Amino acid sequence: MxxxxxxxxxxxxxxxxxxxxxxxxxxxxxxxxxxxxxxxxxxxxxxxxxxxxxxxxxxxxxxxxxxxxxxxxxxxxxxxxxxxxxxxxxxxxxxxxxxxxxxxxxxxxxxxxxxxxxxxxxxxxxxxxxxxxxxxxxxxxxxxxxxxxxxxxxxxxxxxxAHCYCDTSAGAFRDWLRDRYGDLDGLNQAWGTAFWSQRYGDWAEIVPPRATAAVPNPTQQLDFWRFSSHALLTLxxxxxxxxxxxxxxxxxxxxxxxxxxxxxxxxxxxxxxxxxxxxxxxxxxxxxxxxxxxxxxxxxxxxxxxxxxxxxxxxxxxxxxxxxxxxxxxxxxxxxxxxxxxxxxxxxxxxxxxxxxxxxxxxxxxxxxxxxxxxxxxxxxxxxxxxxxxxxxxxxSRVESDVALLFDWNAWWTLEMPATPSQDVRYLDQVRAWYEALWSLGITCDLVHPSTDLSDRRLVLVPSLCLTSDADASSLDAFVREGGHAAVGFFSGVVDENDHVRLGGHPGAYREMLGIRVDEFFPLREAGTALLSDGSPARVWTELVEPRGAETIVSFDEDPSAGGPVAGHPAVTRNAYGDGVAWYVATRPSAGTLRALLARVCREAGVTAAAEVPPGLEAVRRSGRDATYLFLINHTTRDVPVRAKGTDLLSGAVADGAAVVPAGDVMVIREDGTPPSER
Structure with missing residues (x-):
């Protein structure tokens, strides 16, 4: 503690x-x-x-x-x-x-x-x-x-x-950039200033990404967000x-x-x-x-x-x-x-x-x-x-989880800059969709930074991480090779920490681990859908995925009128990599399809729920030195039976193998020293 x-x-x-x-x-x-x-x-x-x-x-x-x-x-x-x-x-x-x-x-x-x-x-x-x-x-x-x-x-x-564009901020931004890059050559390389004649020859030429005629330099914007967060952190x-x-x-x-x-x-x-x-x-x-x-x-x-x-x-x-x-x-x-x-x-x-x-x-x-x-x-x-x-x-007591979901503000900032393939791809939408599927399965996960040690996890989820460093990508690669399981969402791993595209085919940093190569992105039109081979709809995004060792689990419908320009190509892949397994999801499936997919991913990774519960009943376990505590929170309008053994700390009621959580109610079952296998 x-x-x-x-x-x-x-x-x-x-x-x-x-x-x-x-x-x-x-x-x-x-x-x-x-x-x-x-x-x-x-x-x-x-x-x-x-x-x-x-x-x-x-x-x-x-x-x-x-x-x-x-x-x-x-x-x-x-x-x-x-x-x-x-x-x-x-x-x-x-x-x-x-x-x-x-x-x-x-x-x-x-x-x-x-x-x-x-x-x-x-x-x-x-x-x-x-x-x-x-x-x-x-x-x-x-x-x-x-x-x-x-x-x-x-x-x-x-x-x-958080963001101030005054002259004082401009001077502080330049100081921060000097510390980050050392000299203008380093900055020009990182910002890709060969594009649109933006190359800087004097530090005084650099200002925050103020309102301008067209799309500002993406890495300049990203660095300004980093600087702005750091300025507050300094205070x-x-x-x-x-x-x-x-x-x-x-x-x-x-x-x-x-x-x-x-x-x-x-x-x-x-x-x-x-x-x-x-x-x-x-x-x-x-x-x-x-x-x-x-x-x-x-x-x-x-x-x-x-x-x-x-x-x-x-x-x-x-x-x-x-x-x-x-x-x-x-x-x-x-x-x-x-x-x-x-x-x-x-x-x-x-x-x-x-x-x-x-x-x-x-x-x-x-x-x-x-x-x-x-x-x-x-x-x-x-x-x-x-x-x-x-x-x-x-x-x-602590909540212990075998699952980590990688979360990064830098990736959030990058994904939602202007001039990306689709404005419909929003960071929290992707994270929330995957998280919600786990929540409905009663599986708890920790949202952690990509640099976190993953060695004590069974499964790592990467729903939306367009930006990743070489070190963090290598960490996930090693986790899978050494026996871990990972699932990666579309448009992840595509750029480095300077928002430069990783060349050689997408998804860049994760390509070898996933056993695929993405030839081209085909984001969907507003409110558009594409059918998958199981008959369910997919939204927002599709990709032209080429398997390079991975097996296809779900594909886009073979009919171009339903599957679009990627008809017949993989939508979900599974790749045995080293001693582990890496999954890739090349679209945004329906909630039910994503839930079923992540249920399979968790099952193969050996991840179990805190309790077997239907959707709408939240189940989380905290573990202490002498007891564990099963929280059961009923967000539905019906009474829900649950397998449980122990004493409800809120009502004093004893559950001898089964409990009924009333509609809209909460139970906190003290499970004492009962081994998980006997609950």
């Missing part, structure tokens, strides 16, 4: 439970009610000070900590620990007035104005200095406060200001250095956005944290949003190397920022929260504690809603608090 998180959970006496607390929005007389109701709800951890810079430093260099002193003292007196934020996510109005050059600039050259949050250029020296002074004063003051349990750096790095490291120097005994974290935003490389930030924390919000328009939730949770666990992690933010009900902000139905919040715990979270926190009455997020739900304690949400919040206390023994 992550020792840092163990110390935190031991201090809290169980799973962390709470949310963002913003007392500065309320009169002092409300605070006493807040802490009383926190204890009633079972809250043991709140995030404080995220957006309080204007209160902590109302004028330049004038620090006022009286309000925060009182809040911290009040929390401690009522047994609530603090995740204390550094407050740097929202500079106050005086900063923007004094430093207009620090306001971010769009690709079109428009300088943005103060009036929301994260309104600063990540490369601004003035911002770095002002934020650094604030963090230093804050840490010096509260490092020994008894309420302090965790330092919370910034808030959602890069959510609104994070600066805050982390201050915290570790002045408050060495207190762990630090920051709330990462997993798949909510693609602007920063989550893996790089996770490596700089003592505890991985994430924010996760459902997409209301998605009827299967709970599967996207599980994907984000498995990515959070992957970012932390498999260790338990914290759910820093999610919502009790509706959010405020989607086109249609749909409220959660009765029981949905409970299922959502416990699904995160099932997948490794040792903390369940929300934005926010008390619902705001003014401001941009006043219609965002909270633990204590506008209607107060006589509400559906409050009753569900207090009930969940009791259940989390009943699950205290689960903390510290």
């Amino acid at each position: 992550n020792d840092v998180l163990k110390q935190l959970s031991d201090r809290l006496g169980g799973i962390a439970y709470g949310g963002d607390y913003n007392p500065e929005q309320w009169p002092r007389e409300v605070w006493d009610e807040d802490v009383r109701l926190m204890r009633e709800a079972g809250v043991n951890l709140v995030t404080v000070g995220v957006f309080s810079w204007a209160f902590l430093e109302p004028r330049p260099g004038q620090y006022e900590f009286g309000l925060l002193d009182e809040v911290m003292d009040l929390l401690h007196a009522h047994g609530v620990a603090a995740d204390l934020a550094t407050a740097t996510a929202s500079p106050p109005p005086w900063f923007s007035l004094r430093h207009p050059e620090a306001l971010p600039v769009t690709a079109e050259g428009v300088r943005l104005s103060h009036g929301s949050r994260q309104t600063f250029c990540p490369s601004s020296p003035a911002y770095a200095e002002a934020a650094g002074r604030l963090v230093e004063r804050l840490v010096e003051r509260y490092r020994d406060h008894p309420a302090l349990a965790l330092w919370h750096l910034h808030n959602e790095w890069g959510n609104h200001n 994070h490291r600066r805050e982390a250095e201050t915290v570790r120097r002045l408050s060495p005994g207190v762990p630090l974290t920051t709330n990462l956005l997993v798949t909510l935003e693609k602007k920063v490389d989550g893996f790089s930030f996770a490596r700089e944290c003592d505890v991985v924390s994430v924010d996760q919000y459902l997409t209301a328009a998605d009827p299967e949003a709970h599967i996207g939730l599980s994907l984000d949770a498995d990515l959070a666990r992957g970012m932390g190397g498999g260790a338990p992690w914290l759910l820093m933010e999610h919502s009790t009900s509706a959010v405020n920022w989607q086109p249609r902000n749909v409220a959660k139905t009765p029981g949905q919040m409970r299922r959502n929260s416990l699904a995160h715990v099932a997948r490794g979270a040792d903390g369940v926190l929300y934005f926010q504690w008390r619902q705001s009455r003014a401001g941009a997020e006043k219609w965002h739900s909270a633990m204590l809603p506008h209607g107060g304690t006589d509400t559906k949400t409050w009753r569900e919040v207090t009930a969940l608090g009791r259940e989390l206390r009943a699950l205290a023994e689960v903390r510290g």
